[in-house]
Amino acid sequence: MRYSGGMPIPVQPMAIAALVALVNDWGSRPAEVGHREKPDADQKKSHVADRMHAIFADPDPAGRAAAVTAILAETGVRPGLTVTGEALVASWYVPRERDALLAAAALAVREHLAAHPDRLGVCHDRHCADVYVDASPAGHRRFCSLTCQNRSRVASFRERKRQAGG
Ligand SMILES: [Zn+2]
Numbered sequence: 001m002r003y004s005g006g007m008p009i010p011v012q013p014m015a016i017a018a019l020v021a022l023v024n025d026w027g028s029r030p031a032e033v034g035h036r037e038k039p040d041a042d043q044k045k046s047h048v049a050d051r052m053h054a055i056f057a058d059p060d061p062a063g064r065a066a067a068v069t070a071i072l073a074e075t076g077v078r079p080g081l082t083v084t085g086e087a088l089v090a091s092w093y094v095p096r097e098r099d100a101l102l103a104a105a106a107l108a109v110r111e112h113l114a115a116h117p118d119r120l121g122v123c124h125d126r127h128c129a130d131v132y133v134d135a136s137p138a139g140h141r142r143f144c145s146l147t148c149q150n151r152s153r154v155a156s157f158r159e160r161k162r163q164a165g166g
Contacts, residue, residue, distance in 0.1 A: 008093035010082050011100050013107035016133050019052065022105065024130045024144070027053045029122075033129035048102050055109055056131040057122045064113060071106040075099040125152040 014022070024030045026049035031038050038046065055067050075094050082091040094103045112120065112133065119134040121141070125148035134141035143149040 006095075008080070008095055009097050009100050010080070011077065011092045011094055011104045011107065013092075013111050014104045016108050016112050019105055019108045020131055020133055023049045023052045023056065025049070027129075027131075029053055029057075029129040030131070033127065035127075044098070044101060048105050051102065052105050052109065053122070053129075053131060056120050061113075061117050064109075068106055068110050068113065071102060072110065075103040075106065077103040077107065123148050125149075126155065127151070 022045060025039050026042060026045040028046065028050050030036070030049075030053070051071060055064050058064050058067065076096070076099065077092050077094050080091050080093045082089045092103065092107060094100050109120075116134075116139075119139055119141075121132060121134065123130045123132060123144035124142040125144075128144060128148050130144035130148075132141060132144045143152065
């Protein structure tokens with residue numbers, strides 16, 4: 001461990017689409033429920049993906065807020081100023097390199113939820129646990145993709161038909 005006294009590591013909030021891809025590619029639940037292999041055995045990405053998946057899966061806004069706040073505190077992320085060429089850019093820093101990805105992910109969720117408190121979730125299809133960000137005009141999205149929406153619709157149609165004895 002040679003972290004103490006080192007330079008703080010600059011981090012930027014991840015793009016929300018990149019965060020969704022990270023969670024769906026490396027998350028344990030999306031892989032298990034969707035019967036998929038993770039791209040590789042990256043422990044750090046899996047850890048970050050699982051922590052973020054729990055936030056997408058939490059239906060309670062207060063629970064989401066508490067989880068994001070706790071992760072930000074845990075990483076020790078703090079605001080700063082970075083020199084980029086001639087410009088000074090508002091930025092964030094973490095004291096430890098190993099927390100940079102987790103902080104970038106938590107900052108992305110923080111920004112997104114502050115702007116759109118309800119607009120993320122986990123796919124409602126029974127065979128999928130992928131996460132999504134809801135950019136639909138009405139804000140009633142419940143599935144990660146049209147594929148899942150159609151499959152779920154067909155499944156519930158068959159279920160109703162079966163229960164009706166047809
Ligand atoms: Zn899905």
